[in-house]
Amino acid sequence: xxxxxxxxxxxxxxxxxxxxxxxxxxxxxxxxxxxxxxxxxxxxxxxxxxxxxxxxxxxxxxxxxxxxxxxxxxxxxxxxxxxxxxxxxxxxxxxxxxxxxxxxxxxxxxxxxxxxxxxxxxxxxxxxxxxxxxxxxxxxxxxxxxxxxxxxxxxxxxxxxxxxxxxxxxxxxxxxxxxxxxxxxxxxxxxxxxxxxxxxxxxxxxxxxxxxxxxxxxxxxxxxxxxxxxxxxxxxxxxxxxxxxxxxxxxxxxxxxxxxxxxxxxxxxxxxxxxxxxxxxxxxxxxxxxxxxxxxxxxxxxxxxxxxxxxxxxxxxxxxxxxxxxxxxxxxxxxxxxxxxxxxxxxxxxxxxxxxxxxxxxxxxxxxxxxxxxxxxxxxxxxxxxxxxxxxxxxxxxxxxxxxxxxxxxxxxxxx
Amino acid sequence: xxxxxxxxxxxxxxxxxxxxxxxxxxxxxxxxxxxxxxxxxxxxxxxxxxxxxxxxxxxxxxxxxxxxxxxxxxxxxxxxxxxxxxxxxxxxxxxxxxxxxxxxxxxxxxxxxxxxxxxxxxxxxxxxxxxxxxxxxxxxxxxxxxxxxxxxxxxxxxxxxxxxxxxxxxxxxxxxxxxxxxxxxxxxxxxxxxxxxxxxxxxxxxxxxxxxxxxxxxxxxxxxxxxxxxxxxxxxxxxxxxxxxxxxxxxxxxxxxxxxxxxxxxxxxxxxxxx
Numbered sequence: 188x189x190x191x192x193x194x195x196x197x198x199x200x201x202x203x204x205x206x207x208x209x210x211x212x213x214x215x216x217x218x219x220x221x222x223x224x225x226x227x228x229x230x231x232x233x234x235x236x237x238x239x240x241x242x243x244x245x246x247x248x249x250x251x252x253x254x255x256x257x258x259x260x261x262x263x264x265x266x267x268x269x270x271x272x273x274x275x276x277x278x279x280x281x282x283x284x285x286x287x288x289x290x291x292x293x294x295x296x297x298x299x300x301x302x303x304x305x306x307x308x309x310x311x312x313x314x315x316x317x318x319x320x321x322x323x324x325x326x327x328x329x330x331x332x333x334x335x336x337x338x339x340x341x342x343x344x345x346x347x348x349x350x351x352x353x354x355x356x357x358x359x360x361x362x363x364x365x366x367x368x369x370x371x372x373x374x375x376x377x378x379x380x381x382x383x384x385x386x387x388x389x390x391x392x393x394x395x396x397x398x399x400x401x402x403x404x405x406x407x408x409x410x411x412x413x414x415x416x417x418x419x420x421x422x423x424x425x426x427x428x429x430x431x432x433x434x435x436x437x438x439x440x441x442x443x444x445x446x447x448x449x450x451x452x453x454x455x456x457x458x459x460x461x462x463x464x465x466x467x468x469x470x471x472x473x474x475x476x477x478x479x480x481x482x483x484x485x486x487x488x489x490x491x492x493x494x495x496x497x498x499x500x501x502x503x504x505x506x507x508x509x510x511x512x513x514x515x516x517x518x519x520x521x522x523x524x525x526x527x528x529x530x531x532x533x534x535x536x537x538x539x540x541x542x543x544x545x546x547x548x549x550x551x552x553x554x555x556x557x558x559x560x561x562x563x564x565x566x567x568x569x570x571x572x573x574x575x576x577x578x579x580x581x582x583x584x585x586x587x588x589x590x591x592x593x594x595x596x597x598x599x600x601x602x603x
Numbered sequence: 604x605x606x607x608x609x610x611x612x613x614x615x616x617x618x619x620x621x622x623x624x625x626x627x628x629x630x631x632x633x634x635x636x637x638x639x640x641x642x643x644x645x646x647x648x649x650x651x652x653x654x655x656x657x658x659x660x661x662x663x664x665x666x667x668x669x670x671x672x673x674x675x676x677x678x679x680x681x682x683x684x685x686x687x688x689x690x691x692x693x694x695x696x697x698x699x700x701x702x703x704x705x706x707x708x709x710x711x712x713x714x715x716x717x718x719x720x721x722x723x724x725x726x727x728x729x730x731x732x733x734x735x736x737x738x739x740x741x742x743x744x745x746x747x748x749x750x751x752x753x754x755x756x757x758x759x760x761x762x763x764x765x766x767x768x769x770x771x772x773x774x775x776x777x778x779x780x781x782x783x784x785x786x787x788x789x790x791x792x793x794x795x796x797x798x799x800x801x802x803x804x805x806x807x808x809x810x811x812x813x814x815x816x817x818x819x820x821x822x823x824x825x826x827x828x829x830x831x832x833x834x835x836x837x838x839x840x841x842x843x844x845x846x847x848x849x850x851x852x853x854x855x856x857x858x859x860x861x862x863x864x865x866x867x868x869x870x871x872x873x874x875x876x877x878x
């Protein structure tokens with residue numbers, strides 16, 4: 188047994204899969220130690236805040252120290268951010284209409300663009316445009332001039348007695364605060380979802396729940412499949428006929444359809460994560476049964492089984508001692524595959540809106556379901572669904588790698 | 604041949620059919636034979652002639668399609684686990700392939716302890732059990748101290764078959780069915796094993812049913828010989844009768860197939876089966 192264990196870790200594929208899984212498990216275990224609190228807490232007012240570091244504006248104004256930094260690109264960066272590309276394209280349109288050759292204008296070189304603009308723009312020039320368009324350009328020109336002003340922003344407070352505004356300070360363009368000195372900073376590496384929840388925290392919790400569902404469902408499916416397969420394969424006769432009849436029945440009805448029908452009939456309110464796991468386990472044992480049965484059938488006429496019979500052992504003893512150890516490696520492989528397919532089944536079920544209750548726990552499938560309902564994929568809110576997809580892919584990929592690795596160890600003909 | 608000690612195992616019209624319809628195979632076809640106490644009987648035939656199936660039928664590992672088996676004068680009854688246990692205390696086997704005969708997850712001690720538990724129950728002290736196991740190992744020229752805590756697959760093929768004989772020695776059955784026990788073993792170990800089987804017959808009075816494809820071996824070992832062809836017994840009698848004065852062409856062919864030392868092997872006498 189020790190020898191087999193050592194061999195398993197000589198298989199590169201198994202080790203790779205194992206490392207990915209262990210990394211995921213470590214993430215699940217360690218992340219909650221650093222980010223405490225309810226993973227389902229709604230922190231954002233609004234949907235799909237993009238990933239980034241969120242600094243409290245109020246706190247940054249009242250930061251204990253302000254530093255003055257004279258950075259060369261600061262002004263250009265500021266204008267670039269406040270002068271959107273749409274406006275720059277409009278400026279180009281006006282200039283081209285005015286008679287500047289198109290190839291001289293580069294909308295990405297803001298400094299050059301502004302130079303040409305101030306040189307040529309004349310608010311009284313109509314260029315045959317409608318009045319509204321002329322007004323638009325006049326407004327644009329004003330705002331561009333504002334951008335170039337080097338004056339700071341005046342902070343004012345309302346006097347509680349008179350209601351007058353009183354100047355309390357000024358924020359210059361060269362003022363900086365140290366982010367470490369701001370009282371409230373929240374890093375949202377994956378932004379927020381449609382409810383305003385932190386996606387990363389939710390994702391870590393969802394991965395744990397999905398793995399739990401996979402484990403419960405996989406163990407249930409494997410136990411049922413193993414028991415039925417052992418009985419059908421070893422006892423044979425009418426027991427085999429009966430078990431195979433039921434197995435074939437389940438094979439003919441696609442298990443996913445069965446899964447949908449059962450989840451639907453349970454009802455939204457009663458569907459917890461464990462319920463879903465049990466339902467998945469109860470509908471996915473068919474494959475294991477068939478595989479175990481055929482393995483057992485090839486084993487039951489072997490001489491070592493005959494010898495065990497001749498030594499007076501009971502059927503139960505023979506099944507547990509002479510048959511099971513020979514298929515144990517196979518069963519472990521089946522279990523790994525069942526776990527990964529159960530995780531996929533939960534995801535598929537949840538994306539159809541038949542997964543566990545949303546209010547209880549997040550699961551990978553539920554996260555995708557909400558992302559889909561709120562059209563994250565259409566609006567380009569990739570952080571709401573892409574990390575989830577990657578996580579599902581990583582889990583199933585690592586498990587399938589482990590499965591293939593084990594296959595190589597236990598089945599010498601597959602070794603490279 | 605009756606050496607004055609009654610019928611031990613008898614079967615009448617034993618038939619075994621595998622499969623059904625087109626794939627139906629008649630493995631054993633109306634075989635009747637009677638084996639007496641303490642006798643050594645050989646069943647000789649080519650591979651595929653139904654010898655092993657016959658052995659399994661006699662052992663009760665497969666159910667016959669037709670026919671009856673009588674054990675010690677009474678009709679054999681192995682319908683319950685208890686009755687099977689009682690039957691298997693009296694009839695044991697050695698299989699052809701020693702490498703697949705043992706459960707690879709169980710130690711040699713367990714294999715031998717099973718036999719003691721089956722024969723004498725579990726209320727024996729540990730020292731007594733060890734003593735019995737060492738005695739059994741001594742019977743097959745092995746040392747228990749060297750075998751304990753080892754797995755059967757750590758032994759050589761010959762040693763594994765000897766361990767099989769040690770099992771039989773512990774169980775002391777009335778009948779031992781040896782299904783080609785030497786065909787997977789090198790020639791040197793073969794004589795040792797045959798010798799031990801004969802010793803078992805002489806010292807413990809075990810009736811020996813020896814199944815082989817080697818008619819020379821049958822002549823060397825047994826008193827009675829049955830020749831099997833396509834599931835049927837085609838010739839039977841004492842070893843001298845059958846081998847020195849064969850009546851059937853099939854028997855003659857089996858005899859001519861045996862290579863002889865210091866004799867040119869005359870290929871012209873080899874008759875190939877045309878059927």
